Amino acid sequence: xxxxxxxxxxxxxxxxxxxxxxxxxxxxxxxxxxxxxxxxxxxxxxxxxxxxxxxxxxxxxxxxxxxxxxxxxxxxxxxxxxxxxxxxxxxxxxxxxxxxxxxxxxxxxxxxxxxxxxxxxxxxxxxxxxxxxxxxxxxxxxxxxxxxxxxxxxxxxxxxxxxxxxxxxxxxxxxxxxxxxxxxxxxxxxxxxxxxxxxxxxxxxxxxxxxxxxxxxxxxxxxxxxxxxxxxxxxxxxxxxxxxxxxxxxxxxxxxxxxxxxxxxxxxxxxxxxxxxxxxxxxxxxxxxxxxxxxxxxxxxxxxxxxxxxxxxxxxxxxxxxxxxxxxxxxxxxxxxxxxxxxxxxxxxxxxxxxxxxxxxxxxxxxxxxxxxxxxxxxxxxxxxxxxxx
Amino acid sequence: xxxxxxxxxxxxxxxxxxxxxxxxxxxxxxxxxxxxxxxxxxxxxxxxxxxxxxxxxxxxxxxxxxxxxxxxxxxxxxxxxxxxxxxxxxxxxxxxxxxxxxxxxxxxxxxxxxxxxxxxxxxxxxxxxxxxxxxxxxxxxxxxxxxxxxxxxxxxxxxxxxxxxxxxxxxxxxxxxxxxxxxxxxxxxxxxxxxxxxxxxxxxxxxxxxxxxxxxxxxxxxxxxxxxxxxxxxxxxxxxxxxxxxxxxxxxxxxxxxxxxxxxxxxxxxxxxxxxxxxxxxxxxxxxxxxxxxxxxxxxxxxxxxxxxxxxxxxxxxxxxxxxxxxxxxxxxxxxxxxxxxxxxxxxxxxxxxxxxxxxxxxxxxxxxxxxxxxxxxxxxxxxxxxxxxxxxxxxxxxxxxxxxxxxxxxxxxxxxxxxxxxxxxxxxxxxxxxxx
Numbered sequence: 027x028x029x030x031x032x033x034x035x036x037x038x039x040x041x042x043x044x045x046x047x048x049x050x051x052x053x054x055x056x057x058x059x060x061x062x063x064x065x066x067x068x069x070x071x072x073x074x075x076x077x078x079x080x081x082x083x084x085x086x087x088x089x090x091x092x093x094x095x096x097x098x099x100x101x102x103x104x105x106x107x108x109x110x111x112x113x114x115x116x117x118x119x120x121x122x123x124x125x126x127x128x129x130x131x132x133x134x135x136x137x138x139x140x141x142x143x144x145x146x147x148x149x150x151x152x153x154x155x156x157x158x159x160x161x162x163x164x165x166x167x168x169x170x171x172x173x174x175x176x177x178x179x180x181x182x183x184x185x186x187x188x189x190x191x192x193x194x195x196x197x198x199x200x201x202x203x204x205x206x207x208x209x210x211x212x213x214x215x216x217x218x219x220x221x222x223x224x225x226x227x228x229x230x231x232x233x234x235x236x237x238x239x240x241x242x243x244x245x246x247x248x249x250x251x252x253x254x255x256x257x258x259x260x261x262x263x264x265x266x267x268x269x270x271x272x273x274x275x276x277x278x279x280x281x282x283x284x285x286x287x288x289x290x291x292x293x294x295x296x297x298x299x300x301x302x303x304x305x306x307x308x309x310x311x312x313x314x315x316x317x318x319x320x321x322x323x324x325x326x327x328x329x330x331x332x333x334x335x336x337x338x339x340x341x342x343x344x345x346x347x348x349x350x351x352x353x354x355x356x357x358x359x360x361x362x363x364x365x366x367x368x369x370x371x372x373x374x375x376x377x378x379x380x381x382x383x384x385x386x387x388x389x390x391x392x393x394x395x396x397x398x399x400x401x402x403x404x405x406x407x408x409x410x411x412x413x414x415x416x
Numbered sequence: 417x418x419x420x421x422x423x424x425x426x427x428x429x430x431x432x433x434x435x436x437x438x439x440x441x442x443x444x445x446x447x448x449x450x451x452x453x454x455x456x457x458x459x460x461x462x463x464x465x466x467x468x469x470x471x472x473x474x475x476x477x478x479x480x481x482x483x484x485x486x487x488x489x490x491x492x493x494x495x496x497x498x499x500x501x502x503x504x505x506x507x508x509x510x511x512x513x514x515x516x517x518x519x520x521x522x523x524x525x526x527x528x529x530x531x532x533x534x535x536x537x538x539x540x541x542x543x544x545x546x547x548x549x550x551x552x553x554x555x556x557x558x559x560x561x562x563x564x565x566x567x568x569x570x571x572x573x574x575x576x577x578x579x580x581x582x583x584x585x586x587x588x589x590x591x592x593x594x595x596x597x598x599x600x601x602x603x604x605x606x607x608x609x610x611x612x613x614x615x616x617x618x619x620x621x622x623x624x625x626x627x628x629x630x631x632x633x634x635x636x637x638x639x640x641x642x643x644x645x646x647x648x649x650x651x652x653x654x655x656x657x658x659x660x661x662x663x664x665x666x667x668x669x670x671x672x673x674x675x676x677x678x679x680x681x682x683x684x685x686x687x688x689x690x691x692x693x694x695x696x697x698x699x700x701x702x703x704x705x706x707x708x709x710x711x712x713x714x715x716x717x718x719x720x721x722x723x724x725x726x727x728x729x730x731x732x733x734x735x736x737x738x739x740x741x742x743x744x745x746x747x748x749x750x751x752x753x754x755x756x757x758x759x760x761x762x763x764x765x766x767x768x769x770x771x772x773x774x775x776x777x778x779x780x781x782x783x784x785x786x787x788x789x790x791x792x793x794x795x796x797x798x799x800x801x802x803x804x805x806x807x808x809x810x811x812x813x814x815x816x817x818x819x820x821x822x823x824x825x826x827x828x829x830x831x832x833x834x835x836x837x838x839x840x841x842x843x844x845x846x847x848x849x850x851x852x853x
Contacts, residue, residue, distance in 0.1 A: 064812070105806065110771070116557060136681075137767070
């Protein structure tokens with residue numbers, strides 16, 4: 027009896043070997059979302075996932091994505107990268123080689139986006155990271171794009187803004203030396219400021235290390251340096267401490283920040299101390315109009331809080347992907363060719379009106395887009411003050 | 417196959433038939449299992465795709481279908497059927513059929529020197545992994561990272577298991593090795609600005625890669641001196657804190673070194689850590705650590721762990737023993753770090769933090785202290801489990817720790833603790849026991 031069942035198995039296998047491969051399936055467009063759903067920054071992953079799902083709802087309501095006169099159903103492949111570089115690489119490899127995604131959106135943080143970008147570029151799959159600001163993410167990688175502006179742009183924007191707005195000539199900088207983003211931005215700001223006001227015009231250039239909570243020695247030095255303005259490109263939890271301690275030590279001059287201030291937590295932690303301060307960012311939630319307002323209202327209604335810049339940038343990234351796919355003029359069904367077409371379509375996108383500003387990809391993977399200068403109002407809301415374009 | 421239904425005598429007969437079915441497998445040498453696995457992976461290569469499509473799966477399930485099952489529970493029976501048809505049945509059948517042949521070959525191989533026998537087995541093992549991984553690049557990547565995890569776990573087991581100290585500096589050693597190897601390969605072959613010398617021809621690369629890895633290991637060993645020296649005076653919790661401090665020192669050192677681009681990280685490592693390279697280094701690592709812990713110094717290490725003063729009285733040079741073990745463990749952690757950097761092709765000081773430490777420690781304690789088997793089992797199971805359960809997102813971080821807690825309750829020293837890996841015993845042929853004809 028055993029022999030008979032064995033024979034049966036082998037016959038079945040032999041039959042399967044010659045089975046014509048597969049049924050013809052309706053071609054779906056798969057979009058990979060490589061997000062930090064667990065780990066250090068789960069809030070970032072959550073914003074990414076929610077924004078992507080909102081986009082998918084819209085597409086589904088429209089009956090699919092219309093490319094070249096034909097509607098294709100869309101599917102999101104959401105993978106958790108655990109805020110770990112190796113998991114981001116595994117997730118990227120899996121969605122590209124196994125799930126066959128047309129485009130990958132994410133990862134958000136540079137620690138994950140740089141290695142995942144290498145994978146996307148190797149497999150010639152377009153990838154767009156909404157939030158990563160490390161130049162290495164897109165450098166020499168024709169298939170990797172991003173939806174945010176870069177630090178070499180933001181630094182000069184802030185230097186110009188302070189110069190024009192306050193007519194100051196002496197600035198102080200306080201930054202975290204152990205963290206990628208603040209360190210880079212501090213350097214770019216210093217360079218731009220010294221370009222405007224000559225060497226030595228950054229009168230205090232002070233640093234600390236991640237998780238420090240006492241800044242009094244650095245702030246005393248800054249107080250005594252004769253600086254007219256303090257620039258600190260830190261995250262919300264440090265911003266609150268820095269601003270409050272500076273005020274306690276008698277600092278009455280302006281403090282200016284960067285897009286890392288753009289979290290709802292900044293005001294709730296910092297309170298009145300932060301009212302009236304300026305920072306540059308991707309979009310201003312309070313007083314937004316048009317599509318931006320529609321997005322914010324919808325997100326808030328669904329998830330109960332005002333979306334931060336990650337969600338807004340992800341939304342724009344999804345729309346960029348949609349536009350690039352539509353611009354290809356039709357899918358061939360050959361994933362390799364389609365990926366190539368989407369990449370070149372994305373590289374050609376000009377004057378794309380996103381909720382975080384108008385974007386143009388001129389050749390490389392970094393968009394040229396405007397930054398927004400936001401003032402924290404006396405009610406603690408982020409108010410649009412002016413926009414600064416390249 | 418075995419009829420387990422029915423009642424009374426019927427079920428008794430079923431059970432005995434099952435026992436009879438299983439009986440021949442006790443005589444299968446390792447070589448036989450390898451044959452069976454090779455048949456299974458070859459079969460998947462030939463018939464996997466049509467079978468998967470026939471069963472309504474879009475593609476061959478990559479990691480035994482875990483992600484398919486978790487995302488779409490309707491397909492669970494299909495995935496199980498696939499796994500049985502491709503892996504279960506062919507392995508069982510092929511292994512059963514070639515028992516006499518495998519025993520014959522194993523016996524004739526056994527007459528050669530042990531090195532030849534082991535090499536033949538390893539070649540077969542590599543062939544299995546290679547054919548299995550060739551289906552998809554994702555498998556290759558998971559396999560490479562799993563092998564690196566094996567190296568790390570083993571090297572930590574030398575210190576935490578065999579020596580009985582609680583060292584927390586392993587990611588630090590790994591970082592040293594990763595950065596040293598990366599600086600060498602990037603500086604010499606990719607970007608001339610890093611080291612300020614002219615680039616060497618790329619053809620030399622694969623030959624110099626082992627040198628870079630070994631240098632990375634040596635740098636990590638050198639770093640280990642700073643933990644080893646205080647370890648003469650402290651034990652237990654105090655050493656844990658010193659080694660944790662070392663981890664932070666290494667991390668902030670790299671963050672502040674502009675030369676290696678500080679917190680921005682170093683990218684662009686050449687793609688030299690392919691599957692054969694990683695496999696070869698893992699084999700070297702397992703072999704050398706297994707020999708190390710079975711040597712006199714390994715036994716001395718155990719003596720130091722059990723009672724340092726008694727060991728000292730019994731003429732064990734405790735200082736030298738601890739020093740050697742620390743440097744040896746750190747060396748392999750450094751090599752693993754170098755390989756990791758070249759698999760990821762990007763290193764960032766943030767990669768080598770507390771989270772990384774927690775993972776390696778979990779692998780060591782899950783698999784089993786003081787055991788080479790245990791380290792391999794721990795590293796492979798935690799790596800694969802972590803990968804397979806990733807679609808569960810946050811629940812994964814509940815399931816895996818829960819498993820660890822259960823293991824700690826029922827087997828406090830880990831799954832396979834205090835077991836020697838005796839290569840000769842593992843590879844020997846298993847002819848019929850004397851009692852039977």
